[in-house]
Amino acid sequence: MFIVDDDDAVLDSIAELVMSVGLRAATFRSAREFRDIFNPEQPGCLVLDVRMAHTSGPALQDELNTIGARIPIVFISGHGDIAVAIKTIKAGAVDFVQKPYHEQQLLDSINEALRRDAEARQVTGNGEGFAERLAALTEREREVLEQVVQGLSSKSIARVLDISYRTVELHRGHIMEKLRVRSVAELIRLVIEQRNA
Structure with missing residues:
Protein backbone atom coordinates (compact mmCIF):
# COMPACT_ATOMS: atom_id res chain seq x y z
CA MET A 1 0.00 0.00 0.00
CA PHE A 2 1.01 3.63 -0.46
CA ILE A 3 0.79 6.63 1.89
CA VAL A 4 1.09 10.21 0.63
CA ASP A 5 1.24 13.05 3.18
CA ASP A 6 3.51 16.10 3.42
CA ASP A 7 3.46 15.94 7.25
CA ASP A 8 6.33 13.66 8.32
CA ALA A 9 4.79 12.89 11.72
CA VAL A 10 1.48 11.78 10.17
CA LEU A 11 3.28 9.83 7.44
CA ASP A 12 5.40 7.92 9.96
CA SER A 13 2.43 7.36 12.28
CA ILE A 14 0.25 5.79 9.56
CA ALA A 15 3.18 3.71 8.25
CA GLU A 16 3.83 2.33 11.75
CA LEU A 17 0.13 1.59 12.23
CA VAL A 18 -0.28 -0.41 9.01
CA MET A 19 3.03 -2.24 9.47
CA SER A 20 1.95 -3.21 13.00
CA VAL A 21 -0.82 -5.34 11.44
CA GLY A 22 1.49 -6.93 8.87
CA LEU A 23 0.90 -4.66 5.86
CA ARG A 24 3.77 -3.28 3.81
CA ALA A 25 3.74 0.45 3.18
CA ALA A 26 5.64 2.79 0.88
CA THR A 27 5.62 6.45 1.99
CA PHE A 28 5.75 9.61 -0.10
CA ARG A 29 5.93 13.27 0.90
CA SER A 30 4.27 14.63 -2.24
CA ALA A 31 1.94 13.65 -5.04
CA ARG A 32 4.83 14.02 -7.50
CA GLU A 33 6.98 11.52 -5.59
CA PHE A 34 4.12 9.01 -5.75
CA ARG A 35 3.37 9.63 -9.45
CA ASP A 36 7.03 9.04 -10.34
CA ILE A 37 6.89 5.43 -9.15
CA PHE A 38 3.21 4.59 -9.64
CA ASN A 39 2.43 1.50 -11.70
CA PRO A 40 -1.34 1.01 -12.29
CA GLU A 41 -0.86 -2.75 -12.52
CA GLN A 42 0.59 -2.95 -9.00
CA PRO A 43 -2.04 -4.04 -6.48
CA GLY A 44 -2.70 -2.06 -3.30
CA CYS A 45 -4.43 1.04 -2.04
CA LEU A 46 -3.56 4.68 -1.45
CA VAL A 47 -3.91 6.62 1.81
CA LEU A 48 -3.88 10.23 0.66
CA ASP A 49 -3.83 13.57 2.49
CA VAL A 50 -6.31 16.15 1.18
CA ARG A 51 -4.27 19.32 1.63
CA MET A 52 -0.66 19.28 0.45
CA ALA A 53 1.71 21.75 -1.15
CA HIS A 54 1.80 21.83 -4.97
CA THR A 55 -0.67 19.02 -5.82
CA SER A 56 -3.62 18.36 -3.48
CA GLY A 57 -5.00 14.91 -2.76
CA PRO A 58 -8.19 15.47 -4.83
CA ALA A 59 -6.08 16.79 -7.73
CA LEU A 60 -4.00 13.59 -7.65
CA GLN A 61 -7.22 11.56 -7.54
CA ASP A 62 -8.41 13.39 -10.69
CA GLU A 63 -5.11 12.63 -12.45
CA LEU A 64 -5.33 8.95 -11.55
CA ASN A 65 -8.95 8.76 -12.73
CA THR A 66 -8.00 10.46 -16.01
CA ILE A 67 -5.45 7.75 -16.81
CA GLY A 68 -7.88 5.02 -15.79
CA ALA A 69 -5.96 3.98 -12.67
CA ARG A 70 -8.26 2.02 -10.39
CA ILE A 71 -6.27 2.17 -7.14
CA PRO A 72 -8.73 2.58 -4.22
CA ILE A 73 -8.12 5.74 -2.17
CA VAL A 74 -8.70 6.49 1.51
CA PHE A 75 -8.48 10.24 2.11
CA ILE A 76 -7.34 11.71 5.41
CA SER A 77 -7.93 15.33 6.32
CA GLY A 78 -7.39 17.65 9.25
CA HIS A 79 -10.21 19.85 8.00
CA GLY A 80 -13.90 18.95 8.15
CA ASP A 81 -14.60 19.97 4.58
CA ILE A 82 -17.88 18.27 3.71
CA ALA A 83 -17.86 19.51 0.09
CA VAL A 84 -14.41 17.99 -0.52
CA ALA A 85 -15.44 14.74 1.18
CA ILE A 86 -18.51 14.42 -1.05
CA LYS A 87 -16.51 15.24 -4.19
CA THR A 88 -13.82 12.64 -3.46
CA ILE A 89 -16.35 9.92 -2.58
CA LYS A 90 -18.31 10.63 -5.79
CA ALA A 91 -15.02 10.36 -7.70
CA GLY A 92 -14.53 6.87 -6.28
CA ALA A 93 -12.75 7.25 -2.94
CA VAL A 94 -13.37 4.45 -0.45
CA ASP A 95 -13.52 6.70 2.62
CA PHE A 96 -12.76 10.16 3.99
CA VAL A 97 -11.18 9.94 7.46
CA GLN A 98 -10.69 13.02 9.63
CA LYS A 99 -7.57 13.69 11.72
CA PRO A 100 -7.03 12.91 14.49
CA TYR A 101 -8.13 9.52 13.21
CA HIS A 102 -9.11 6.50 15.27
CA GLU A 103 -6.61 3.78 14.43
CA GLN A 104 -9.22 1.05 14.01
CA GLN A 105 -11.38 3.24 11.77
CA LEU A 106 -8.42 3.95 9.49
CA LEU A 107 -7.42 0.27 9.43
CA ASP A 108 -11.00 -0.74 8.60
CA SER A 109 -11.03 1.73 5.69
CA ILE A 110 -7.64 0.49 4.44
CA ASN A 111 -8.79 -3.14 4.63
CA GLU A 112 -11.94 -2.24 2.69
CA ALA A 113 -9.81 -0.49 0.04
CA LEU A 114 -7.53 -3.53 -0.27
CA ARG A 115 -10.57 -5.81 -0.53
CA ARG A 116 -12.03 -3.67 -3.33
CA ASP A 117 -8.71 -3.67 -5.17
CA ALA A 118 -8.41 -7.46 -4.99
CA GLU A 119 -12.02 -7.89 -6.09
CA ALA A 120 -11.65 -5.49 -9.04
CA ARG A 121 -8.50 -7.25 -10.22
CA GLN A 122 -10.21 -10.62 -9.99
CA VAL A 123 -13.26 -9.40 -11.94
CA THR A 124 -11.29 -7.78 -14.74
CA GLY A 125 -8.48 -10.32 -14.55
CA ASN A 126 -6.14 -7.59 -15.81
CA GLY A 127 -8.11 -7.61 -19.05
CA GLU A 128 -8.27 -11.39 -19.49
Missing part, protein backbone atom coordinates in the same frame (compact mmCIF):
# COMPACT_ATOMS: atom_id res chain seq x y z
CA GLY A 129 -11.51 -12.38 -21.18
CA PHE A 130 -12.20 -8.75 -22.06
CA ALA A 131 -12.10 -9.46 -25.81
CA GLU A 132 -14.82 -12.09 -25.37
CA ARG A 133 -16.95 -9.68 -23.37
CA LEU A 134 -16.47 -7.01 -26.05
CA ALA A 135 -17.60 -9.47 -28.70
CA ALA A 136 -20.86 -9.96 -26.79
CA LEU A 137 -21.90 -6.31 -27.30
CA THR A 138 -24.64 -5.50 -29.80
CA GLU A 139 -23.88 -3.35 -32.84
CA ARG A 140 -25.53 -0.31 -31.22
CA GLU A 141 -23.65 -0.88 -27.95
CA ARG A 142 -20.39 -0.93 -29.93
CA GLU A 143 -21.34 2.38 -31.55
CA VAL A 144 -22.06 3.92 -28.15
CA LEU A 145 -18.85 2.45 -26.70
CA GLU A 146 -16.80 3.99 -29.52
CA GLN A 147 -18.18 7.45 -28.68
CA VAL A 148 -17.58 6.91 -24.92
CA VAL A 149 -13.95 6.00 -25.61
CA GLN A 150 -13.60 9.23 -27.60
CA GLY A 151 -14.69 11.11 -24.48
CA LEU A 152 -18.16 12.20 -25.57
CA SER A 153 -20.91 12.83 -23.02
CA SER A 154 -24.24 10.99 -23.22
CA LYS A 155 -25.90 14.12 -24.64
CA SER A 156 -23.26 14.40 -27.36
CA ILE A 157 -23.52 10.69 -28.16
CA ALA A 158 -27.30 11.05 -28.48
CA ARG A 159 -26.80 13.82 -31.05
CA VAL A 160 -24.11 11.94 -33.00
CA LEU A 161 -26.10 8.69 -33.18
CA ASP A 162 -29.48 10.45 -33.50
CA ILE A 163 -31.01 8.60 -30.55
CA SER A 164 -32.46 9.81 -27.25
CA TYR A 165 -30.34 10.63 -24.20
CA ARG A 166 -32.23 7.98 -22.22
CA THR A 167 -31.41 5.34 -24.84
CA VAL A 168 -27.72 6.26 -24.65
CA GLU A 169 -27.80 5.94 -20.86
CA LEU A 170 -29.45 2.51 -21.11
CA HIS A 171 -26.81 1.34 -23.59
CA ARG A 172 -24.02 2.70 -21.38
CA GLY A 173 -25.43 0.79 -18.42
CA HIS A 174 -25.58 -2.43 -20.45
CA ILE A 175 -22.01 -1.90 -21.69
CA MET A 176 -20.66 -1.39 -18.16
CA GLU A 177 -22.54 -4.48 -16.97
CA LYS A 178 -21.49 -6.73 -19.87
CA LEU A 179 -17.85 -5.63 -19.71
CA ARG A 180 -17.85 -5.87 -15.89
CA VAL A 181 -16.29 -2.47 -15.26
CA ARG A 182 -17.06 -0.05 -12.43
CA SER A 183 -16.11 3.27 -14.02
CA VAL A 184 -15.81 4.93 -17.42
CA ALA A 185 -12.10 5.47 -16.73
CA GLU A 186 -11.60 1.72 -16.23
CA LEU A 187 -13.67 1.02 -19.36
CA ILE A 188 -11.54 3.34 -21.50
CA ARG A 189 -8.30 1.91 -20.08
CA LEU A 190 -9.32 -1.67 -20.86
CA VAL A 191 -10.50 -0.82 -24.39
CA ILE A 192 -7.22 0.99 -25.13
CA GLU A 193 -5.20 -1.91 -23.67
CA GLN A 194 -7.19 -4.33 -25.83
CA ARG A 195 -6.50 -2.30 -28.98
CA ASN A 196 -2.79 -2.05 -28.19
CA ALA A 197 -2.46 -5.76 -27.38
Whole structure:
Protein backbone atom coordinates (compact mmCIF):
# COMPACT_ATOMS: atom_id res chain seq x y z
CA MET A 1 0.00 0.00 0.00
CA PHE A 2 1.01 3.63 -0.46
CA ILE A 3 0.79 6.63 1.89
CA VAL A 4 1.09 10.21 0.63
CA ASP A 5 1.24 13.05 3.18
CA ASP A 6 3.51 16.10 3.42
CA ASP A 7 3.46 15.94 7.25
CA ASP A 8 6.33 13.66 8.32
CA ALA A 9 4.79 12.89 11.72
CA VAL A 10 1.48 11.78 10.17
CA LEU A 11 3.28 9.83 7.44
CA ASP A 12 5.40 7.92 9.96
CA SER A 13 2.43 7.36 12.28
CA ILE A 14 0.25 5.79 9.56
CA ALA A 15 3.18 3.71 8.25
CA GLU A 16 3.83 2.33 11.75
CA LEU A 17 0.13 1.59 12.23
CA VAL A 18 -0.28 -0.41 9.01
CA MET A 19 3.03 -2.24 9.47
CA SER A 20 1.95 -3.21 13.00
CA VAL A 21 -0.82 -5.34 11.44
CA GLY A 22 1.49 -6.93 8.87
CA LEU A 23 0.90 -4.66 5.86
CA ARG A 24 3.77 -3.28 3.81
CA ALA A 25 3.74 0.45 3.18
CA ALA A 26 5.64 2.79 0.88
CA THR A 27 5.62 6.45 1.99
CA PHE A 28 5.75 9.61 -0.10
CA ARG A 29 5.93 13.27 0.90
CA SER A 30 4.27 14.63 -2.24
CA ALA A 31 1.94 13.65 -5.04
CA ARG A 32 4.83 14.02 -7.50
CA GLU A 33 6.98 11.52 -5.59
CA PHE A 34 4.12 9.01 -5.75
CA ARG A 35 3.37 9.63 -9.45
CA ASP A 36 7.03 9.04 -10.34
CA ILE A 37 6.89 5.43 -9.15
CA PHE A 38 3.21 4.59 -9.64
CA ASN A 39 2.43 1.50 -11.70
CA PRO A 40 -1.34 1.01 -12.29
CA GLU A 41 -0.86 -2.75 -12.52
CA GLN A 42 0.59 -2.95 -9.00
CA PRO A 43 -2.04 -4.04 -6.48
CA GLY A 44 -2.70 -2.06 -3.30
CA CYS A 45 -4.43 1.04 -2.04
CA LEU A 46 -3.56 4.68 -1.45
CA VAL A 47 -3.91 6.62 1.81
CA LEU A 48 -3.88 10.23 0.66
CA ASP A 49 -3.83 13.57 2.49
CA VAL A 50 -6.31 16.15 1.18
CA ARG A 51 -4.27 19.32 1.63
CA MET A 52 -0.66 19.28 0.45
CA ALA A 53 1.71 21.75 -1.15
CA HIS A 54 1.80 21.83 -4.97
CA THR A 55 -0.67 19.02 -5.82
CA SER A 56 -3.62 18.36 -3.48
CA GLY A 57 -5.00 14.91 -2.76
CA PRO A 58 -8.19 15.47 -4.83
CA ALA A 59 -6.08 16.79 -7.73
CA LEU A 60 -4.00 13.59 -7.65
CA GLN A 61 -7.22 11.56 -7.54
CA ASP A 62 -8.41 13.39 -10.69
CA GLU A 63 -5.11 12.63 -12.45
CA LEU A 64 -5.33 8.95 -11.55
CA ASN A 65 -8.95 8.76 -12.73
CA THR A 66 -8.00 10.46 -16.01
CA ILE A 67 -5.45 7.75 -16.81
CA GLY A 68 -7.88 5.02 -15.79
CA ALA A 69 -5.96 3.98 -12.67
CA ARG A 70 -8.26 2.02 -10.39
CA ILE A 71 -6.27 2.17 -7.14
CA PRO A 72 -8.73 2.58 -4.22
CA ILE A 73 -8.12 5.74 -2.17
CA VAL A 74 -8.70 6.49 1.51
CA PHE A 75 -8.48 10.24 2.11
CA ILE A 76 -7.34 11.71 5.41
CA SER A 77 -7.93 15.33 6.32
CA GLY A 78 -7.39 17.65 9.25
CA HIS A 79 -10.21 19.85 8.00
CA GLY A 80 -13.90 18.95 8.15
CA ASP A 81 -14.60 19.97 4.58
CA ILE A 82 -17.88 18.27 3.71
CA ALA A 83 -17.86 19.51 0.09
CA VAL A 84 -14.41 17.99 -0.52
CA ALA A 85 -15.44 14.74 1.18
CA ILE A 86 -18.51 14.42 -1.05
CA LYS A 87 -16.51 15.24 -4.19
CA THR A 88 -13.82 12.64 -3.46
CA ILE A 89 -16.35 9.92 -2.58
CA LYS A 90 -18.31 10.63 -5.79
CA ALA A 91 -15.02 10.36 -7.70
CA GLY A 92 -14.53 6.87 -6.28
CA ALA A 93 -12.75 7.25 -2.94
CA VAL A 94 -13.37 4.45 -0.45
CA ASP A 95 -13.52 6.70 2.62
CA PHE A 96 -12.76 10.16 3.99
CA VAL A 97 -11.18 9.94 7.46
CA GLN A 98 -10.69 13.02 9.63
CA LYS A 99 -7.57 13.69 11.72
CA PRO A 100 -7.03 12.91 14.49
CA TYR A 101 -8.13 9.52 13.21
CA HIS A 102 -9.11 6.50 15.27
CA GLU A 103 -6.61 3.78 14.43
CA GLN A 104 -9.22 1.05 14.01
CA GLN A 105 -11.38 3.24 11.77
CA LEU A 106 -8.42 3.95 9.49
CA LEU A 107 -7.42 0.27 9.43
CA ASP A 108 -11.00 -0.74 8.60
CA SER A 109 -11.03 1.73 5.69
CA ILE A 110 -7.64 0.49 4.44
CA ASN A 111 -8.79 -3.14 4.63
CA GLU A 112 -11.94 -2.24 2.69
CA ALA A 113 -9.81 -0.49 0.04
CA LEU A 114 -7.53 -3.53 -0.27
CA ARG A 115 -10.57 -5.81 -0.53
CA ARG A 116 -12.03 -3.67 -3.33
CA ASP A 117 -8.71 -3.67 -5.17
CA ALA A 118 -8.41 -7.46 -4.99
CA GLU A 119 -12.02 -7.89 -6.09
CA ALA A 120 -11.65 -5.49 -9.04
CA ARG A 121 -8.50 -7.25 -10.22
CA GLN A 122 -10.21 -10.62 -9.99
CA VAL A 123 -13.26 -9.40 -11.94
CA THR A 124 -11.29 -7.78 -14.74
CA GLY A 125 -8.48 -10.32 -14.55
CA ASN A 126 -6.14 -7.59 -15.81
CA GLY A 127 -8.11 -7.61 -19.05
CA GLU A 128 -8.27 -11.39 -19.49
CA GLY A 129 -11.51 -12.38 -21.18
CA PHE A 130 -12.20 -8.75 -22.06
CA ALA A 131 -12.10 -9.46 -25.81
CA GLU A 132 -14.82 -12.09 -25.37
CA ARG A 133 -16.95 -9.68 -23.37
CA LEU A 134 -16.47 -7.01 -26.05
CA ALA A 135 -17.60 -9.47 -28.70
CA ALA A 136 -20.86 -9.96 -26.79
CA LEU A 137 -21.90 -6.31 -27.30
CA THR A 138 -24.64 -5.50 -29.80
CA GLU A 139 -23.88 -3.35 -32.84
CA ARG A 140 -25.53 -0.31 -31.22
CA GLU A 141 -23.65 -0.88 -27.95
CA ARG A 142 -20.39 -0.93 -29.93
CA GLU A 143 -21.34 2.38 -31.55
CA VAL A 144 -22.06 3.92 -28.15
CA LEU A 145 -18.85 2.45 -26.70
CA GLU A 146 -16.80 3.99 -29.52
CA GLN A 147 -18.18 7.45 -28.68
CA VAL A 148 -17.58 6.91 -24.92
CA VAL A 149 -13.95 6.00 -25.61
CA GLN A 150 -13.60 9.23 -27.60
CA GLY A 151 -14.69 11.11 -24.48
CA LEU A 152 -18.16 12.20 -25.57
CA SER A 153 -20.91 12.83 -23.02
CA SER A 154 -24.24 10.99 -23.22
CA LYS A 155 -25.90 14.12 -24.64
CA SER A 156 -23.26 14.40 -27.36
CA ILE A 157 -23.52 10.69 -28.16
CA ALA A 158 -27.30 11.05 -28.48
CA ARG A 159 -26.80 13.82 -31.05
CA VAL A 160 -24.11 11.94 -33.00
CA LEU A 161 -26.10 8.69 -33.18
CA ASP A 162 -29.48 10.45 -33.50
CA ILE A 163 -31.01 8.60 -30.55
CA SER A 164 -32.46 9.81 -27.25
CA TYR A 165 -30.34 10.63 -24.20
CA ARG A 166 -32.23 7.98 -22.22
CA THR A 167 -31.41 5.34 -24.84
CA VAL A 168 -27.72 6.26 -24.65
CA GLU A 169 -27.80 5.94 -20.86
CA LEU A 170 -29.45 2.51 -21.11
CA HIS A 171 -26.81 1.34 -23.59
CA ARG A 172 -24.02 2.70 -21.38
CA GLY A 173 -25.43 0.79 -18.42
CA HIS A 174 -25.58 -2.43 -20.45
CA ILE A 175 -22.01 -1.90 -21.69
CA MET A 176 -20.66 -1.39 -18.16
CA GLU A 177 -22.54 -4.48 -16.97
CA LYS A 178 -21.49 -6.73 -19.87
CA LEU A 179 -17.85 -5.63 -19.71
CA ARG A 180 -17.85 -5.87 -15.89
CA VAL A 181 -16.29 -2.47 -15.26
CA ARG A 182 -17.06 -0.05 -12.43
CA SER A 183 -16.11 3.27 -14.02
CA VAL A 184 -15.81 4.93 -17.42
CA ALA A 185 -12.10 5.47 -16.73
CA GLU A 186 -11.60 1.72 -16.23
CA LEU A 187 -13.67 1.02 -19.36
CA ILE A 188 -11.54 3.34 -21.50
CA ARG A 189 -8.30 1.91 -20.08
CA LEU A 190 -9.32 -1.67 -20.86
CA VAL A 191 -10.50 -0.82 -24.39
CA ILE A 192 -7.22 0.99 -25.13
CA GLU A 193 -5.20 -1.91 -23.67
CA GLN A 194 -7.19 -4.33 -25.83
CA ARG A 195 -6.50 -2.30 -28.98
CA ASN A 196 -2.79 -2.05 -28.19
CA ALA A 197 -2.46 -5.76 -27.38
